Amino acid sequence: MADAEPENIARTSEPQASEQDAQQARRNSTRRKWLIRLGLLVLVVALLWGAWYLLFGRNHVSTDNAYVNAEMAQVTPLIGAQAIDVLVSDTQSVKKGDILVKLDPTNAQIAVAQAEADLAEARRRFRQTDATSDSLAAQVQARSADIVQARAQLTTAQADLEKARVDLQRREALVADGAVSGDEVTAAQTAYASARAALRLAQAGVKTAEATRGAATGQLEANQALVRGSTEDTDPAVLAAKARLESAKLDLERTTIRAPIDGVVTKRQVQVGQRVAQGSPIMSIVPISQVYVDANFKEKQLRGVRIGMPAKVTSDLYGGDVVYHGKIVGFSGGTGSSMALIPAQNATGNWIKVVQRLPLRIALDPKELAAHPLRVGLSMEVEIDLAD
Missing domain, CATH: 2.40.30.170 (Efflux pump adaptor protein, beta barrel domain)
Incomplete structure (x- = not known):
């Protein structure tokens, strides 16, 4: 009986070992199939990727x-002033030309009024200068008449001097004969001296008249240089006053800040009552x-x-x-x-x-x-x- 039991155990273990081997073989076969499938899948994916890269990916x-x-666009005020009205807020859509901010226009309005007054004054000065030329031209003509008169007086003085000289010579020639008295000779000498002094005075008068006419002519030339080739609208002083007026009007327009482009308002940094500085950004669009x-x-x-x-x-x-x-x-x-x-x-x-x-x-x-x-x-x- 003892020998029969080991024999039975050996017969039972042999089928169990063969069954385990079969299971292991099946598992190995299944593993090989999945590995083959995985390899084929990787190969297909690689081929597909390669085809995609050749046909599409590399391009x-x-x-x-x-x-x-x-x-x-940064919105920056071109003048410094106090903001009296802010009409937009962040995220708001605006069109080009829409009013964004209004600044206090008081100072700009005063500047425009001052520039208008300066322009009127420049026009008045031009008209005055133009009229002064006519007055100076009349003065030059009057000084020319004075020269004519002074030269006439010089001619008279020369004649009087010549007459006094002849009278003096005649009386001096008769003194030795006693035909004339000493008083007459003295009177003739006095008359001659007076005529000579009158001649010098007449000569000085001619020079004075000529100098006066020269001064008047210089004033006329200087005055005409201010208006020559110009009209009231093309006078340099008037043009400068016009430029200042246009600048003042431009500053007045700049008190109303408008949108430079179409867009959406972002980063608004201005509030009502705030004084904005020239060139300082207040918002972006x-x-x-x-x-x-x-x-x-x-x-x-x-x-x-x-x-x-x-x-x-x-x-x-x-x-x-x-x-x-x-x-x-x-x-x-x-x-x-x-x-x-x-x-x-x-x-x-x-x-x-x-x-x-x-x-x-x-x-x-x-x-x-x-x-x-x-x-x-x-x-x-x-x-x-x-x-x-």
């Missing part, structure tokens, strides 16, 4: 490092109908990229269902790191090459922008078709 570059940007995309591509991606190539752009705001069609309009003049506030200093001993990104600008279709407006700073994804 496309893309990036998600792209953002919406725009040429925003974003032209949402003219936004563009600045996309930052890796330098290796740009080997085949050229200006004018089409690009497809999607926004995180609308998702992949909304696709914008644009084109490349330009490349930045430098990489992002070179244009940073503190550019990288690569000329050092611890230099490590870092792939750089170059911004390029993509203009979008205005109709698509109107249908799906964007805002500055939104994230975008850009894909460029190099085959086109």
Whole structure:
């Protein structure tokens, strides 16, 4: 009996071992089938990826490092004054020419009134100068008449002197014969001296008259130089006064600040009663109908990229269902790191090459922008078709 029990145990263990071997074989077979299937799947995926890359992928570059940007307009007052009315607020849409802020016009109005008075004064001075020329011309003619009169007096004095000289010589010739008295000779000598003095006075009178006419002529020339070749409207002083008046009127117009472009108001920094400084920004206007995309591509991606190539752009705001069609309009003049506030200093001993990104600008279709407006700073994804 003891020998029969081991024999039975051996017969029972043999079927169990064969069954385990069969199960192991089935598992190995199943594993081989799945490995083959996985290998075939990887091969198919690799073939599909290779076909996609050859037919499509190698002709496309893309990036998600792209953002919406725009040429925003800064609104700055051109004069300093107090804000008396603010007509817009942040997020408000405005059209070009809409009134944004009104400044106190009192000082500007006073300046316009002063400029108008200065212009009237300049016109009055021109008319006065023009009329003075006629008066000075009359004075020159009067001085010419004085010269004629002085010369006539000089001729008379010369005749009187000649007569006195002849009388004196005649009486002096008769003194030896006693035909004339000493008193007569003395009287003749006195008359001669008086005639000679009168002649000198007449000569001085001619010179004085000539000098007076010269002075009058100089005044006339100087006065005519102020008006020669000019009219009341072309006189330099009048033109300068007109310019000051136009400047004052322009400052008065600038008390009303208007929108320079169409867009949306952002960063409003002015309140009623605040005194704004000339040239200090008080708000910005974003032209949402003219936004563009600045996309930052890796330098290796740009080997085949050229200006004018089409690009497809999607926004995180609308998702992949909304696709914008644009084109490349330009490349930045430098990489992002070179244009940073503190550019990288690569000329050092611890230099490590870092792939750089170059911004390029993509203009979008205005109709698509109107249908799906964007805002500055939104994230975008850009894909460029190099085959086109």
